[in-house]
Amino acid sequence: MIDIGFMDVIKSENVEFINLNNGPFINLPLNHSCPKSIALNKLYDEMTFLISFTQLKIHEEATISASIKNIAMGWPTGEEQGYPKKNLGIHKDLHGFISAMLEKFTIDLSIVSASPAMVGTGPHKGIGNHTGLVLCGTDPIATDTVAARLLGFKPQAINYLYKSINKGLGCGEVSTDSSSPIKILGMRLIDAEKHFNKCAYGKDFSID
Template sequence: MSKVAVVRVEDTPVSVHEAFELAGGLSLCVKEASSVLVKPNACLAIEKPGVMTTCEVVQAVVKEVKALEAEPVVGESAIHGTSTKEALEKSGIAEMCRKENVQLIDFDLCERKGVTIQYGDKTLSTYVARPVLECDAVISVPVMKTHAQTGVTLSLKNMKGCFPGDEKKKFHRWHLDKAIAGINALIKPCYAVIDGRVAMEGLGPIAGEPVDMNVLVCSPDLVAADTVARILMGFSREEVSHIELASNLGLGVSDIHSIEVVGEPLKSVMREFKKPWIEAASFENITVVDGDACSGCVTECMNYLLQNKEKLMSLGSVTVVLGPKGVKNLKDTGGKVLAFGNCVKNLDTDFIVEGCPPLGYEIGNVLQV
């Protein structure tokens, strides 16, 4: 039976230590003199709570690794089209690494290694940041939040940030949920520490709303940790398929009846998160057709549309299509059609915003509003 610790955060370093101890101890996978990758979620240089893992939790994990006389390194690759360096600086993680004298690796700039992601009989050739494979252990330290494509983004999906730059786009074109499972089968992270101090609900991973949860979820079984977190967030198994797919590969336990939850009772910290589906966004005159777009396009597009609802009302009916499968999903709505991003730039539409990803404000420039 897998063990998952759920801990309320009062003092972050104390709570992280307690979470590791309740879950069985970090020494289960971190040995003396070993190199340990601490992988946060620093996806975008934006000062918005709930978007990135807090530097306090990352620092506490780094110190736990040091306490075992191992060598921590921190690494990340942000959303394609954005600066990982800026994201790490904005989050405070870069400054923390300087204070702790810990190596910080920008996975967009380091050496890459060719690998094959596999799920069943499907394979995908791609490149991963070489240091990820060279470390003796990997700890996933995501923030707890919703995601428009995968329902939630937690410790399993966080591993996608080990792949540099535009390599991430391949997973969306292939099969994102199967890719997440395959990525974890390749990297084999050994511990999850899910930062739920400030989580995100609604249109995550960027355009959602911060939620003060003040909780940590910790386990050496990432599938079990994500299972507990998705239940805590009010998501069903069917709404988060990559957790089940990872379990099917033997990467962990997704049956809550086979998971021992220690620390806080799950019911005492549960909350029904607002769902992240793009269809839930309320627009009177705009229809968004998501063809499995990457986080970069979804973030830029939805942020602009949500912030400029009233201004866009003057345009009448508009359909915005994005993602590699957008053409297939597009239906005749009778109004104007705007193609957003290079995946749909060859579509015969009224307006095109090119880029990978484009900047959201370019929608306004193209539509002249």
């Protein structure tokens, strides 16, 4: 935070910084077997508007990392879960846990930066590519569905995304024409996919 300059921005904007790994905590029951509940910073009960801002990445366990995974894995406290957060079984059914967390969170605004976006082996050892693309949406499932397509995946290929869609937590239907249930403003989806792939792989191709 200090080395990259984020703390300077926070101070200049007079924003309060809260480390979610620190307490005081509340206990949140989950519709999940392992863990059945999770400790979260008490800000969970106080916040009125939640923004997820993250980088788009391939992830070796979660398949992709975008707005939903960012919140699901960012809020659990390292004090309880350890560093990395594996002490109490989150990773035994990671996709089930991420989907269970989304049931408890309303992500009001999802911002996913694809500049850079990581392809190859993520979340740490892949290749970052600057594409100039940023995704922004008010439905985290819709936003992550489009983000997944940039990385070459349809939503049924992302287990937690597919689970969440089937729970009715958001819209995961998208197509490259004007009839798409997910309404896309700005670039056409097919153009965004081609542009992303040109930047990442040197060829402008799309899924469909």
